[in-house]
Amino acid sequence: MGALNRRRLLKQATAAALVSAAGTSEQQPASPAKPAGYNPYSAPSHLKITDMRACRIAANYDYPIIRIDTNQGVYGYGEVRDAGVEGIALILKAHLLGKNPLRIEEILRSIRQFANHGRMGGGYSAVDMALHDIAGKVYGVPAWRLIGDKVRDRIRIYCDTTGHKDPKIYAERMLKRKKMGFTFFKMDLYTSLVADRPGAVTDRGVATEKGLRYLCEYIQAVRDAIGWDVPLAADHFGPLNVKDAIRYARAFEPYQLAWAEDMVPWRNWRGLKQIKEATTTPILTGEDIFGLEEGFRTLIDNEAVDIIHPDPETSGALRETKRIADYADLHGIPTALHFAGSPVGCMASVHLAATIRNFVAMENHAVDMPWWGDLVTGPAKPIIQNGYIVVPDTPGLGVELNEEVVKKYLRRPGYFEPTPMFDELIVSGFHRGGPWWHYDEDGNYVYKLTY
Template sequence: MRIAAARVIVTCPGRNFVTLKVVTDEGVTGVGDATLNGRELAVAAYLREHVVPALIGRDPARIEDTWQYLYKGAYWRRGPVTMTAVAAVDTALWDIKGKVAGLPVYQLLGGRSREGVTVYAHANAATTADVLAEVGRQVERGYRAVRVQTGVPGLATTYGVSAGGRTYEPADAAVPSEATWSTRRYLAHVPSVFRRVREEFGPELMLLHDVHHRLTPIEAARLGRALEPYDLTWMEDPVPAELPEGFRLIRQHTTTPIAVGEVFNSVWDCRQLITEQLIDYVRTTVVHAGGITHLRRIFDLASLYHVRSGSHGATDLSPVCLAAALHVDLSIPNFGLQEHMPHTAETDAVFPHGYRFADGYLHPSEEPGLGVDLDEELAARYPYRAASLPVNRLEDGTLHSW
């Protein structure tokens, strides 16, 4: 069996997705997610111009060799565009291998380590009262874990909070929109929100919060300490992760668990954070960390240091990526949590899939391969729309991490 063709499909059923479909000379197909939020066309071009021509004629069964070929053979290694493209190929090849073997991918990864994948929902609202109501709705839907994000008094917009009750989608304009940020207002407000959530929903519900890289280490330490009475499962992305040493300072001041990694591309990005036990959850995901093959390397390293998985799973990842993540989640020994934002009905129609949600858990498909496909005819009805992520400025106009 050889790879006969590979197609890059860009579609926008409500938001942009890039998908690679690999076709063998025996008619077996595999799909891989190649979506990089706000930079989708960069990955599409990298795949079309540099990767697809190199795939034709290769043996699709040689997944590890192909991964090394695309990684080491490029010379210019790593980076989000390159690793997202590598991930798309890797995921598609695992899909093909599962179909050839007649097994769901998780069986090829060692089989089940658990019965279902615990997922967390998002509760987003502008006010504390509204976010309490939204947490209640997610609990009623069966979620056992909820990420809580609210507006900050005095700020017109805040990361994670949608306008008018719509599903949150940050890529909101062709040219990046600008938001205003105040760390002082944020630190003064957030602990009171979690106090109210705990008072209303008790100690059993797992609670999470995304800081989204906006604090300094000492500010993050203050927040972590202030949140300790409310027993968060994790405080996500407290500081920009370019400087791992910053997490050491946070650790010295708070026992609130830390999660980080959705912007990481490789095991080398998170090696120090894992081996020095500076984080509790690593949030790397299939599409941005080189596919199933490389994500397993990251999680295997993490398991040696008591660090659990917490893969990114927002709607900027397609159902192809979510399906792949579930197969990994089900099989690894150190699974923690999986993010879950349900896709729109339009997206689900473009990407028919067999995974399902029940009683707080997601379950991957039992079909051979990933259990997800791409309806190319339907995808063609949703052309690409330029959409960029916002930028943040402080109240005095200084550019700040968004």
């Protein structure tokens, strides 16, 4: 065969191969088959926040829940501090729209300026939870994995209880908690318990020495009921000053309390340090503090307390509270978590607690609400088992709202209704609104940005 014929045959074969390939490409998918376990939300570079909506659940302390939506269908839940309102988070919506929710630190830095102590830390904290929920779902990992290593598989829970003026009845209520499986307890020592006894309370609402002896009768009764070998903390002492608090704390010493909580306002770190140094009763505070630099660092650097007590729905939720706890641990100070919200915030706090090395226990304030756990699906039920909550290994926070139950307990009508009124900035730092009419450097009257 001549060279010309060989070239012609080769050319025809090449053309046939191209035609065959073209025909095949029309019949095959443009992308390769997706492997088993394919995550439909795995295009993180294209992920954008498109909305934030909210609802509020009626409870002992109302639960404001937010949902952050994205352009790929994945969403995340968060919770504003209990007894707050969802607007604390919704005012941040305009700062989130269009951003990639996986850039968690960048987003949190941008909204940190709008966070504050008490319930005003709730918006930032809710956003933090929702972002970690989204990121966990996108990457297929539990939220705890995004902030550290899991150092425990279950979280010890302590519960409060309702008081009673009769020490025996109060003790019976605490014993009931023990029979429910709890292993860590807290009681409230309101001055009102003894206010009707002659000579027990001053006109400032503070117990006298006689009144303190009466209050200690309650601790004694509870100790006798639940035992001396289990942790028992106390809270709600009234309007104490530093000297009052020292009297109280010393009176409590024989009962070996796990801690005395919020004896004076947290901003008074010098007073807290005085109290701590004057007693063997451990001193604890922190539930209303936002941020490490904004509040906890002063308490920790000055060793003003024995234990810190952040509430993740105020302190900054997962990422910021992890910073706070790690910093405290460097100073030998353990962390207990205050908490009184819904299962959404609860499970977010469980993920956090799983990564805290020097950890004591976490609060739950819904023991007497049988429907509390029904608000969500995902975790094993009951959520609290024998005084502990198991740390989830499912993606994100590991919870979904049970829509039917949530709608039954809404504070007001509206289940994640549209929130267009929050699409424009409501709170802001330095913000240039756009062009304006003025003379520019060349003397032209213009409507534009120049300087």
